[in-house]
Every structure is written in structure tokens, then in C-alpha cells.
Amino acid sequence: GESVGLHLPTLSVQEGDNSIINCAYSNSASDYFIWYKQESGKGPQFIIDIRSNMDKRQGQRVTVLLNKTVKHLSLQIAATQPGDSAVYFCAETNQAGTALIFGKGTTLSVSS
Amino acid sequence: DVKVTQSSRYLVKRTGEKVFLECVQDMDHENMFWYRQDPGLGLRLIYFSYDVKMKEKGDIPEGYSVSREKKERFSLILESASTNQTSMYLCASSLPDSDNTEAFFGQGTRLTVV
Numbered sequence: 001g002e003s004v005g006l007h008l009p010t011l012s013v014q015e016g017d018n019s020i021i022n023c024a025y026s027n028s029a030s031d032y033f034i035w036y037k038q039e040s041g042k043g044p045q046f047i048i049d050i051r052s053n054m055d056k057r058q059g060q061r062v063t064v065l066l067n068k069t070v071k072h073l074s075l076q077i078a079a080t081q082p083g084d085s086a087v088y089f090c091a092e093t094n095q096a097g098t099a100l101i102f103g104k105g106t107t108l109s110v111s112s
Numbered sequence: 113d114v115k116v117t118q119s120s121r122y123l124v125k126r127t128g129e130k131v132f133l134e135c136v137q138d139m140d141h142e143n144m145f146w147y148r149q150d151p152g153l154g155l156r157l158i159y160f161s162y163d164v165k166m167k168e169k170g171d172i173p174e175g176y177s178v179s180r181e182k183k184e185r186f187s188l189i190l191e192s193a194s195t196n197q198t199s200m201y202l203c204a205s206s207l208p209d210s211d212n213t214e215a216f217f218g219q220g221t222r223l224t225v226v
Contacts, residue, residue, distance in 0.1 A: 009152070032213055034214060034215075036217075041219075042219060042220075043116075043202055043204075043217030043218050043219050043220050044155070044202070044217045045217070046214050046215075046216070049214060089154060089155065091155075093213060094157075097213075098143075098160065098162060098168065099143075099145060099157055099160050099168075099170065100145075100157075100204075100213070100215055101157065101171075102147070102154045102155035102156075103154055104152060104153060104154035105154050
């Protein structure tokens with residue numbers, strides 16, 4: 001069945017470091033991927049997305065990389081700040097393209 | 113500013129009760145979704161709807177039903193609540209999949225079944 005997974009459930013970094021959060025997906029037909037950030041007590045919020053016709057997309061301090069050959073997605077956060085502490089989810093469209101399927105999440109902890 | 117509103121932040125219900133979780137969006141989105149979030153399992157799709165009165169089962173629909181009588185409102189129904197339905201429930205909405213399929217989430221409803 002479809003599944004989207006993350007390599008590590010937790011990641012701890014120092015303030016100012018660059019963070020890399022990884023995700024493996026299983027549906028080779030997926031054409032749309034999203035990264036969400038969920039802070040404590042809140043719903044997930046969109047960070048950045050990428051379509052399958054791209055392999056890299058940059059936002060403000062964040063970059064998403066897509067490697068379709070190995071079905072791997074990563075989120076890079078530059079100069080990580082304490083406010084980046086949250087749970088990060090990757091998501092892909094399901095087989096029908098009608099809903100998002102989420103990974104299990106990685107908890108990012110940033111220490112000063 | 114886009115908004116998805118879930119009627120309750122916290123709910124405590126008894127086993128066997130019928131439970132309604134309400135969600136309203138003000139973005140005129142066609143698609144609406146219900147997920148549950150559990151530690152170590154991420155978000156799992158329960159049901160979704162792509163139009164009024166239309167519904168589709170997600171990955172874990174057992175024990176749940178939904179209602180979409182109006183475009184802006186999507187209700188999740190637990191016909192007979194059980195303790196294994198204690199969870200965080202998240203509602204989301206999005207444009208049709210022919211457009212940007214980013215989903216916007218509500219704040220979540222933490223349901224405890226005792």
C-alpha cells in the first residue's frame with residue numbers, strides 16, 4: 001500500500017546549524033509533495049511544496065529536494081532557530097491524486 | 113486569511129456515545145478531509161469529500177461516518193465512541209486536485225473517550 005515515511009523520529013540541532021529532515025515515499029506515481037510544520041497545540045501549516053517535474057525548490061530559509069530515482073524527499077532548513085522547533089511532516093498525493101498521505105513526522109528540537 | 117475552524121478544541125465523551133466533530137472552512141474549497149493524529153503514526157486519513165453530499169473512504173474509515181450537506185461544512189461522526197478512538201482529530205480543506213492541492217488545517221480537536 002501507499003506509505004510515506006521519515007528516516008528519524010527526532011532530530012536535535014544547535015541554533016544556527018543547518019537542519020536536514022528526510023523522508024522516503026513509496027508511490028512512484030505521486031506528482032506532488034508537501035512539507036508541513038506542526039507546532040505544539042496547532043494544526044499543521046504548509047511550509048513548501050514541490051512537483052515531480054522539479055528536483056529542487058527554495059523558499060525563505062528552506063529548500064526541498066526531490067530524488068525520484070530513490071523516492072526520497074528532504075527538507076533543509078538554513079540557520080535553524082528556536083522557533084523552528086516543531087514536528088515536520090512530509091506528504092504526497094495518494095494514487096488517485098485526491099488526498100494527501102502523510103509520513104509519521106520528525107520532531108525537530110533546536111537548542112540555544 | 114484562510115480559515116478552517118473546528119468547533120471544539122477538547123472533548124471528553126463516554127464509551128458508546130454518538131459524537132459529532134464539526135469543521136467549517138471559509139475558502140469555498142471543494143475538498144475537505146478528516147485525519148486523526150496519533151503518536152508515532154502521523155496523520156491518517158479517515159474520510160474525505162470532494163463535493164457536497166459526496167464522500168470517499170480514506171485509510172481508516174471503520175467506526176466513523178461523515179456528512180457534507182453544505183460546501184463549507186464537513187462533519188465527522190463517531191456512531192458509538194470507543195476508547196481506541198481517543199485521538200487528535202484534524203480537519204483540512206483544499207482546492208480540487210486539478211489546482212494546487214495544498215491542504216489547510218484546522219487547530220484540531222483532542223477527543224478523549226472514557
